[in-house]
Amino acid sequence: MTVRVACFARIRELAGAAELERSLPAGTTAAQCFAALAADFPALALLAASTRFVRGGAFIEGAAELRDGDELGLLPPYGGG
Amino acid sequence: MFDIVEAPFDMAALVTAVCEAGSGGLVTFVGYVRDRSDEGLPVEGLHYEAHRELALAELHKVGTEAVERFGIARIAIVHRVGELVVGEAAVGIAVSATHRGPAFEACQFAIDELKRRVPIWKKERYVAGDARWRENA
Numbered sequence: 001m002t003v004r005v006a007c008f009a010r011i012r013e014l015a016g017a018a019e020l021e022r023s024l025p026a027g028t029t030a031a032q033c034f035a036a037l038a039a040d041f042p043a044l045a046l047l048a049a050s051t052r053f054v055r056g057g058a059f060i061e062g063a064a065e066l067r068d069g070d071e072l073g074l075l076p077p078y079g080g081g
Numbered sequence: 082m083f084d085i086v087e088a089p090f091d092m093a094a095l096v097t098a099v100c101e102a103g104s105g106g107l108v109t110f111v112g113y114v115r116d117r118s119d120e121g122l123p124v125e126g127l128h129y130e131a132h133r134e135l136a137l138a139e140l141h142k143v144g145t146e147a148v149e150r151f152g153i154a155r156i157a158i159v160h161r162v163g164e165l166v167v168g169e170a171a172v173g174i175a176v177s178a179t180h181r182g183p184a185f186e187a188c189q190f191a192i193d194e195l196k197r198r199v200p201i202w203k204k205e206r207y208v209a210g211d212a213r214w215r216e217n218a
Contacts, residue, residue, distance in 0.1 A: 009130055009202035010214040052200075057134055075132060077216040080160060080201025081112050081172050081192055 001026055001068035003033060010076045011051065014043045030055070030072055031062030037074075050077045082157035083140040085131050085201075090159045095175035099155035106181035108188045112172040114165050118215075123208035126166040132200040136160070139199045143191055151187040153178040158191060160201055 005020045012018050015037060024033060030053040038044040053060050054073035066072060082098040084090075092111060099107065114127050144156045154177045161171050174191050178184040195201075196217040206212045 008132055008200070009204075013214075054132070054135065057138075073132065075135075075200050076202065076214070078196070078198070078200055079203035079215045079217055080129070080131070080136075080199050081196040081217065 001028075001066070003028075003066050003068075004071045005033065005037065006054075006071055006073045008073065008075050009079075011044065011047060011074045014047075015041050024066065026068075028066050029062060030060055030064050030066060033066060033072055034062070034074060047076050051075060082159070083137060083144055084159045085133055085136050085140075086159055086161050087163045088161075089169065090161060090173055092170070092173050092175070095157040095159060095173050098157040099175045099177040101154055101177060103179060104154045104177035104184075105179055106184040107175065107177045108181070108184040109176075110172075110174040110188050110192055111170050112192070114167050114169050114171055116167045118205055118207070122205075124167060125206045125208045126164060126169075127171065128164055128204040128206060128212070129160070129162040129171060130202050131160065131162050135200045140195070143194045143198065146194070147176070147187040147191050150190065151178070151183040153183050153187045156187060156191060158195065160195070160199070162201070 003022050007015045052075040140158050147156050157175045159173045176184045176188045204212050204214050
């Protein structure tokens with residue numbers, strides 16, 4: 001299946017792109033998708049525990065399985081205010 | 082009034098948005114860009130960005146919770162994004178209530194929750210030329 005990954009802030013800088021496309025095995029979870037990216041961009045591993053996942057405008061757990069055509073948003077720790 | 086804006090905002094507009102005849106107390110908070118980092122490094126400015134859709138939804142939730150929890154009349158929250166320089170306002174909050182106590186409490190609640198829950202990111206740009214993403218504790 002193919003998943004589009006939207007990277008924000010520090011994650012975007014570390015991945016070198018705001019949007020990436022990844023071909024992943026069916027049943028891949030959000031956290032596993034992040035781990036696959038971290039394999040390509042090792043500095044991302046530091047954010048593995050603190051990144052929040054978003055799909056279709058709603059937060060999802062890292063254990064949530066992705067579906068073909070999903071857009072997965074990766075949100076690093078916040079810094080507003 | 083809840084908004085994520087790219088240009089400087091007018092605190093007077095937030096005050097007007099929450100003003101109403103039954104409110105005897107009105108509290109405002111403004112967060113400004115400081116000239117020093119927490120470590121004392123000279124700061125040139127801040128870059129802010131947001132996940133706009135989620136940030137707006139979360140600001141609404143924070144506002145609704147503040148109304149329910151503290152029994153305030155109205156609340157307005159605006160956060161700016163883009164490139165800000167020292168002295169510019171990054172976030173503005175205005176709260177009205179019958180009496181001052183709940184207004185102060187709700188204002189504190191709103192800025193604390195904003196920092197914790199709203200998907201906005203900040204990068205400090207230093208006078209020395211480097212920059213660093215800063216995370217809220």
